[in-house]
Amino acid sequence: xxxxxxYAGTDRNAYIHRAWMRRxxxxxxxxxxxxxxxxxxxxxxxxxxxxxxxxxATSVKQGIWxxxxxxxxxxxxxxxxxxxxxxxxxxRNLAAMATEEMLRANPIDGVVLLGGCDKTIPSLLMAxxxxxxxxxxxxxxxxxxxxFRGVPLGCGTDVWRLSEEVRAGTLSREAxxxxxxxxxxxxxxxxxxxxxxTMACVAEALGxxxxxxxxxxxPDSRLLxxxxxxxxxxxxxxxxxxxxxxxxxxxxxxxxxVTLAAIGGSTNAVVHLLAIxxxxxxxxxLDDFDRIGSGVPLLVDLQPAGRHLMDDLFRAGGLxxxxxxxGDLLDPSAPTVTGEPLTAYLDAAExxxxxxxxxxxxxxxxxxxxxxxxxxxxxRGAVIKPAAASPGLLRHRGRAVVFDSxxxxxxxxxxxxxxxxxxxxxxxxxxxxxxxxxxxxxxNLPLPRRLLEKGVRDMVRVSDARMSGTAYGTVVLHTAPExxxxxxxxxxxxxxxxxxxxxxxxxxxxxxxRELSGRTPVTTxxxxxxxxxxxxxxxxxxxxxxxxxxxxxxxxxxxxxxxxSH
Ligand code: FES
Ligand code: MG
Numbered sequence: 001x002x003x004x005x006x007y008a009g010t011d012r013n014a015y016i017h018r019a020w021m022r023r024x025x026x027x028x029x030x031x032x033x034x035x036x037x038x039x040x041x042x043x044x045x046x047x048x049x050x051x052x053x054x055x056x057a058t059s060v061k062q063g064i065w066x067x068x069x070x071x072x073x074x075x076x077x078x079x080x081x082x083x084x085x086x087x088x089x090x091x092r093n094l095a096a097m098a099t100e101e102m103l104r105a106n107p108i109d110g111v112v113l114l115g116g117c118d119k120t121i122p123s124l125l126m127a128x129x130x131x132x133x134x135x136x137x138x139x140x141x142x143x144x145x146x147x148f149r150g151v152p153l154g155c156g157t158d159v160w161r162l163s164e165e166v167r168a169g170t171l172s173r174e175a176x177x178x179x180x181x182x183x184x185x186x187x188x189x190x191x192x193x194x195x196x197x198t199m200a201c202v203a204e205a206l207g208x209x210x211x212x213x214x215x216x217x218x219p220d221s222r223l224l225x226x227x228x229x230x231x232x233x234x235x236x237x238x239x240x241x242x243x244x245x246x247x248x249x250x251x252x253x254x255x256x257x258v259t260l261a262a263i264g265g266s267t268n269a270v271v272h273l274l275a276i277x278x279x280x281x282x283x284x285x286l287d288d289f290d291r292i293g294s295g296v297p298l299l300v301d302l303q304p305a306g307r308h309l310m311d312d313l314f315r316a317g318g319l320x321x322x323x324x325x326x327g328d329l330l331d332p333s334a335p336t337v338t339g340e341p342l343t344a345y346l347d348a349a350e351x352x353x354x355x356x357x358x359x360x361x362x363x364x365x366x367x368x369x370x371x372x373x374x375x376x377x378x379x380r381g382a383v384i385k386p387a388a389a390s391p392g393l394l395r396h397r398g399r400a401v402v403f404d405s406x407x408x409x410x411x412x413x414x415x416x417x418x419x420x421x422x423x424x425x426x427x428x429x430x431x432x433x434x435x436x437x438x439x440x441x442x443x444n445l446p447l448p449r450r451l452l453e454k455g456v457r458d459m460v461r462v463s464d465a466r467m468s469g470t471a472y473g474t475v476v477l478h479t480a481p482e483x484x485x486x487x488x489x490x491x492x493x494x495x496x497x498x499x500x501x502x503x504x505x506x507x508x509x510x511x512x513x514r515e516l517s518g519r520t521p522v523t524t525x526x527x528x529x530x531x532x533x534x535x536x537x538x539x540x541x542x543x544x545x546x547x548x549x550x551x552x553x554x555x556x557x558x559x560x561x562x563x564x565s566h
Contacts, residue, residue, distance in 0.1 A: 002108065035068075037110045040124055040128075042116070048117075049143075051187065060112050069110075074111075087438040090537060103127065126553075128208075128244050133559045143186045154470070155184065163176065168452035192470045193302040199268075199269060209337070273289075292369070297360060304469075316356035381545045404525045428445055433541040437534060444461065482543065
């Protein structure tokens, strides 16, 4: 046991390690083959979507005790998507690094990861991959569906929709504000197929949950039952030395990408999966998302791509029922934490409501994968989620209207002087990993009020930012290289002809290269933090096509026990 490096023996240091931990733990907790299992717990009142995870941890603990292990709650850095500024993404790598280091530094043999809100599952998986101790995740689960005036409200998605209705003058501000108390009905994370739901499903597709766990609503008793079972499994994982590097193979990433397409998941999963793969040394590129995802049908009718919410998906059969429909596209060699391949769990799955989970013969969209675009505006790629876009805009030519920052956008968007119509292409730069910093979710730029009032609800938008997984529209994101490192986005001028051609996977400024090369890139408006994490971050962050991890965090340091502290 790794933990025996601390606890075994009769010398002074073993005495210290045991004595300070004894506060109620029996002597036997430190003897024999009892694995010490950390519960990496992102519960926090400031991460409201994860605030219930202490309750989940209690069930995990029971399972660990029952199987002969010793459970230890380890609060880890937590990121509340709606609260943390300038964007939770700026702190994802810090959370991953801190968790990795604390797992390695402590007398731990294995870990149960508890996450939910958007960045928490990615940061936990990155940490687990880099420390490579046996690990399993319990996603905290989505919240129940809230209703307003008799209709369901989708977390996030309906905030975007209703706020645009207010700007368009079709909804009163008073009614909008009344919906606020109905938006969040219960504990749990956003109930749309936003980033939290996506990453829970993706974690399961990767093999890192007990299959059938992802998507169990946070208040559902079955979540605690699964948490208990996961605690028991964690003890087995240690006995079998079933580490993340053995579970997370290239085949697992293949299955995650098929899943991402079939559920209509968030574009944020692209950066997170690239970062997780980078920690493991699994070869995964941006193009794999297009290659593996293309031809995968969209089967889950959930907001923002469709109508329903996570509670409906669970009722309709859950993720495994979705995966059964695309079972032939999955790699059967991909293992899971249980030791069984993911595909072994599909036979027993069933669709109970095929209006929520479509059958393969009647998909919502035949080809749902995230499209990777290239061209002289995105030499290292950009992404778009066709499932959440307007079909009529997927091939589009329009004049650029360029904004240098979010502040510039807010100042000018509704100005009567802004020369814009519905065919224009709105461009926002300075919002990439380095420039903002942290690559915020501002890529779904609001539309000019004048056009909203005319009934326009979508336009082509291009940026180096991300967008919320709950958002929608014909939105090109993650353009790389970003403007702040001299990418071509820094060269675009208002009035330039921009050509988007999703079927041909192209994104171009339709001007001769000669003309573009002669231009001076915009260099103002980018963050230049002087010290601290933000300085370290901008000096080392990789571009979106490489997962926006820090260059020195790529890879694994394993879990070797370090030198004594006393
Ligand atoms: Fe936490 Fe959406 S804000 S999951
Ligand atoms: Mg988000």
